[in-house]
Amino acid sequence: MPPKKTAVRRKKKLPVKTFVLDTNVLLHSPVALAVFDDNQVVLPMAVLEELDKFKTQSSELGRNARESIRKLDALREGGKLAKGVPLPSGGTLRVLVTPEIEKAGLEEDTPDNALIRLAYWLGRQGERVIIVSMDINVRVKANAIGLEAEDFEHEKVNFDELYSGYQETAVPRSVIDRLYDGQVLASAPAKCHPNMFLHLTAIGQNDLKAIARVFPDGTLAEINLAIDTVYGIQSRNIEQRMALELLMDPDVSIVTLVGQAGTGKTLLALAAGLHLVQREHLYDRILVSRPIVPLGKDIGYLPGDKEEKLSHWMEPIFDNLDYLLRRTQPDQPPAGAKKQPRLLTPQERIAQLLDNDTLELEALTYIRGRSISKQYIIIDEAQNLTPHEVKTVVSRAGEGTKVVLTGDPYQIDNPYLDASSNGLTYAAERLKELPLHGHVTLHQSERSLLAAAAAKYL
Numbered sequence: 001m002p003p004k005k006t007a008v009r010r011k012k013k014l015p016v017k018t019f020v021l022d023t024n025v026l027l028h029s030p031v032a033l034a035v036f037d038d039n040q041v042v043l044p045m046a047v048l049e050e051l052d053k054f055k056t057q058s059s060e061l062g063r064n065a066r067e068s069i070r071k072l073d074a075l076r077e078g079g080k081l082a083k084g085v086p087l088p089s090g091g092t093l094r095v096l097v098t099p100e101i102e103k104a105g106l107e108e109d110t111p112d113n114a115l116i117r118l119a120y121w122l123g124r125q126g127e128r129v130i131i132v133s134m135d136i137n138v139r140v141k142a143n144a145i146g147l148e149a150e151d152f153e154h155e156k157v158n159f160d161e162l163y164s165g166y167q168e169t170a171v172p173r174s175v176i177d178r179l180y181d182g183q184v185l186a187s188a189p190a191k192c193h194p195n196m197f198l199h200l201t202a203i204g205q206n207d208l209k210a211i212a213r214v215f216p217d218g219t220l221a222e223i224n225l226a227i228d229t230v231y232g233i234q235s236r237n238i239e240q241r242m243a244l245e246l247l248m249d250p251d252v253s254i255v256t257l258v259g260q261a262g263t264g265k266t267l268l269a270l271a272a273g274l275h276l277v278q279r280e281h282l283y284d285r286i287l288v289s290r291p292i293v294p295l296g297k298d299i300g301y302l303p304g305d306k307e308e309k310l311s312h313w314m315e316p317i318f319d320n321l322d323y324l325l326r327r328t329q330p331d332q333p334p335a336g337a338k339k340q341p342r343l344l345t346p347q348e349r350i351a352q353l354l355d356n357d358t359l360e361l362e363a364l365t366y367i368r369g370r371s372i373s374k375q376y377i378i379i380d381e382a383q384n385l386t387p388h389e390v391k392t393v394v395s396r397a398g399e400g401t402k403v404v405l406t407g408d409p410y411q412i413d414n415p416y417l418d419a420s421s422n423g424l425t426y427a428a429e430r431l432k433e434l435p436l437h438g439h440v441t442l443h444q445s446e447r448s449l450l451a452a453a454a455a456k457y458l
Contacts, residue, residue: 015128018042020119022133023050023111024416025152028386030067033075035154038090040127044118045097046111048072058365060389105145112138119147134416152421155387157429159409159419162258165439166197166242173202176210185220188212195252195438197223197242211238213245216435224248231271231279232327239442240264246438247272250282250402253436254394256382256428257406260455262447265406266380267320273376273404274324277358283376283402287360288317289367289393290380291414314361317380321353322346364393373398382424383407384414390423 017039025032026047033041054065072095078085081095098118106113116131119142123129131142131149142149171189178185179200188198192214202208211223223241227248228234235241239259246255247268257265273286325346344352353359364379379385379393382405390405397403405427409419419425431437445452 016040018122018127018129020044020115020122020129020131021047022115022131022135022138023047023054024134025132026051026068027054027061027064028134028152028416028421029155029388030064030071032152032154033068033071033087033093034089036087036089036091040084040091041087041093042118042122043072043093043095044111044115045095046114048095050111060386060392064388106141112141116142116145116147120145123147134421155426156420157425159425162425162441163193163429163432163439164441165195166199166239167192168199168201170203171200173205173208176200176202176208179210179212179220179222182222185212187218188214188220193432194435195246197245197440199238211241230268231275231324233267233271233324235268236264236446237444239440239444240268240446243268243440243442244272246440247404248276249438250276251436252438253397253401254403254427254431254438255405256424256431256437256439257404257442258409258424258428258439259442260408260410260445262445262451262455263442264446265408265442266316266378267323269378269380269404269406270317270320271324273378276402277376283400284374285358285360286376286378287362287372288314288378288380289362289364290314290317291364291382291384291389317361318350321350321359325349364389367393367396370396371398372396372401374400375402377401377403379403379405381407382427383409383412383419383422384417385423386414386417387421387423387426390427394427 018041019036019039020042021032023046048069051065051069054061055069056062057065072081075081075085075087075093081093084092084094087093096118098114099121101117101121106116112135115133116138119129119131129147131138131147132152133139133142133149134152139149139151167190169190175185175189190198192198194214194216196214198212198214198220200210200212212220213223214220223245227244228241230244230248235244240263243255243257243265246252255269257269259265270286270288273283276282277284277286350359354361364385377393377397379390382390384407385393394403405424407422407424409422409425412418412422414422428439432439445455
């Protein structure tokens with residue numbers, strides 16, 4: 001009797017989709033062409049024309065435009081772009097001109113309308129078309145004429161489920177007693193990431209609490225009680241205390257701090273940096289940078305050299321330094337000394353920090369290409385950076401350098417970023433498994449009652 005044939009199950013092939021990409025997708029991430037698996041990718045000719053306008057800029061948009069154009073030129077060697085060329089990750093790429101068809105209710109001849117009309121025409125040819133755009137209005141217009149449209153989800157995180165860096169846990173009293181005795185526990189009572197914090201409460205005794213940190217080797221210990229006041233700044237809540245723990249630890253090479261206005265992100269980062277540079281001499285200098293993205297109408301070009309131009313954008317940093325330096329004074333000579341030096345004003349001390357190279361202000365544009373060793377880097381307002389820009393900045397860090405990223409995902413000025421797609425939250429979520437990373441989300445505003453009310457109600 002012949003052997004029974006075994007039925008072979010074939011994997012069901014999913015229907016091919018046609019993704020029509022907007023210009024902003026390529027400007028956000030030049031690798032976008034490679035993330036659509038075995039589907040078809042279509043670029044309207046209008047997208048190439050828009051890339052051509054951006055390619056001369058020295059900004060990140062210009063660099064991404066040039067990289068996208070180079071990738072398209074390399075793909076051109078695989079055949080005719082109009083007929084379709086294979087993509088390295090699977091699928092095909094086509095570059096198409098919008099045909100002369102009915103305007104489908106889109107009367108103006110704009111690049112956005114050309115993209116939507118092309119997608120509309122492809123749909124009428126029987127293709128399952130999905131427009132991919134980071135422009136909300138394009139997605140709304142596409143939906144209004146019956147087309148599928150979606151945001152570019154690659155390099156996005158779920159902001160509502162963003163890793164907070166800590167959790168509250170109820171444990172037996174014996175666990176807290178052992179931590180108070182200075183013992184290091186062999187394992188955490190819950191599944192945790194490296195450098196995560198646990199706010200522990202004794203079961204049945206809600207007034208008995210402890211803050212413990214999970215170390216990269218999986219052990220659990222109480223936070224360092226010596227780190228409570230740093231450079232004259234004392235933590236005002238548990239979240240700030242956790243943040244200081246990470247900022248003061250040289251083994252944590254990158255710290256991400258997320259929080260609304262007034263939660264103390266930048267102030268804590270500067271206080272820790274000044275302490276580690278001036279008093280412990282762990283780093284050579286503090287390097288501070290922030291994206292140059294104006295709030296409201298841009299004031300245009302600013303006069304002066306690089307330092308003078310940067311000083312206007314760095315005013316929030318100077319405000320925090322002014323506050324810190326008013327609370328602390330440099331070491332004074334003995335009381336019996338013949339001459340007591342004049343106390344410097346905070347502004348004079350800031351100028352001194354800049355003159356002696358303890359503090360350096362740098363534009364993000366000039367960080368590219370550098371190798372920055374043994375420095376304490378603060379990137380403020382990092383929510384206005386793309387994931388690729390954050391990668392560019394962090395990859396500049398050399399041996400012995402610490403990077404601190406701070407920002408408020410609720411205050412994004414970049415029109416093509418949101419709370420889920422910006423580089424700050426992307427880094428916080430993607431790096432959480434690494435032993436060299438630590439993160440804290442701060443919720444409580446401590447700047448003033450007015451600032452707290454504004455953050456909560458406005």
